[in-house]
Amino acid sequence: MDELIAYFNGEFVPDSQCLIHATDRGFRTGDVVYDLQRTFDGKIFRLREHLERFMRSLKFTRLDSGLNIDELEALTREVVERNEDLREPGGDFTVTQFVTRGRAKSVVDPVPPTVCILPQRIDFAQFAKFYQSGVHVVIPRTRSYSTESLDPKVKHYSRMNFVIASLEAADVDPEAYPVLLDENGNIAEHIAGNFYLITDGVLRMPTDHSSLQGDTQRVIREMAKRLGIPTREEELQPYDAYTADEIFLTNTTYCILPAGKIDNRPVGEGVPGPITRQLQSAWSEMVGVDFVDQALSFANP
Template identity: 40%
Template sequence: MTENLVYLNGEYVPANEAKISIFDGAISLGMTVTESTRTFAHQPFRLRDHLDRLFLSLKAARFDAGMTVEEMEQLTLEVWEKNRPNYDAGTDAWIVHNITPGQWVPSSGQKPPGSKPTVMIITLPLDLSYWADFYRVGCHAVTPFSRIQPAQSLDARIKNRSRFLYTLAESEVKLVDPMAQSLLLDTDGFLSENKGGNFFLVTNNRIRTPSTINCLNGISRQTIFLLAEKLNIPVEECQLLPYDVITADEAFFTSTPYCIMPATKFNGTIIGDGQVGPITKKLLAAWSHLVGIDILEQAQASRK
């Protein structure tokens, strides 16, 4: 067993010794652009797509990582290779990127001269046990009273670490049902996303999902588009209301760690027949086939 090393500003540091300044923009401004990638059988999944999204987020946030996307990709693979010996064959990893604008003088609101971005690359074991039951029985999606911020304020396509809103929203739904999963609405009442995932409905064999006007363009969301095309299932991006969830046949969330999390209840009402639906199951099977891992089985195994 070797030490878990993180990459921090050009150095490899043991994870529990990695420190950043209290004047870093992450803390003084809450300004961190982020990515989370996962591995399947120790192979990073769609890493370049995650990094391309990271660089788009940085461009929109108007700071950079001080390196090219190609350099970031090489570095990320190097970090993973350093830590990989710590992972047994059945355990996969999160690979997390956090990039901040670096030091920021709070009094003047300016960057000190020569300030460099803070770049962190972290690997962590992926524990899937929390989601294991949802694959079989589905989760309860609940709308919190907090609404997603409009794109005119902070575009949800910028994947950032300002998780105050999402965390509050998630805690609101847990007051209703301790196992509920948030399904946030936007300020016009349209469905947007979960605190860490996208949302999909299946109605009359058609898949529908909110457009990225009000949600992150999830890499898992893009994987659903790809798999649906292979399976000949039509997909539409559109505005959706709570009515559409209540009257849908199937519903599910998508996110990097769990891939697909079926939802069988919405605000206390059963969705479809209350079972995980056939199209959700087909997509999950196709995803497992794509990555050469039985996603459901891996989640079950992580509970032992």
């Protein structure tokens, strides 16, 4: 397949040329923040909202990309346009912006940052079957970030605890999706998505105390309001998940992914449950692409 075109340190280059030096702090110390959007039928979704979160991550970590939000938006749109002819029939892209503190010797060493806007073809086969079977959520032993160490609202790539959590979940089921607890034992988030459960018709989700402010989550809240589904942001424990009627996860790429099991216990009756299905349909209508059918068309036979 033809190489996609990325933006890397001021130039548009084939993605194989986005090479990070071994002394870059992004690689060495995880000194890197990012954001990620996806396209639906080639059109990028909620770019500005994602870039606003990206600017907050940069501000919090005191990283300077050298670009303002308008410039980042224009460059991201150009990356998408330059790759449109390379989009597979029926396929879509994710686009990731990331900024590292570059090859600095210390946090105050004034060297240029590493700035990249990287498109990737969405690998729908990775998760497509879970729209039908439901994903197996496993709660690993490793806990999520705490606001007292690294605030989970920052979108960064310092993710070794997520890696360990993934290994622990894979010990239970190689296909499991780990959902971490926070330091107090409340449910935080999936390593790449937000967590929701439904009890007696109420859509319940953790607060942003211990999870990323997911852009998908923001839309889910608005959508639920429009559909008349009551929502509650609150502290949730494994008990709430084990006794829930429905569970699902959201992120930019898989949108709304139902869970079929949690820690080997079946969730509710049938996947997806009625409220999850209602939200999935409303989402597809909003973006103009049936994202479940799209993913299933790429599923492995």
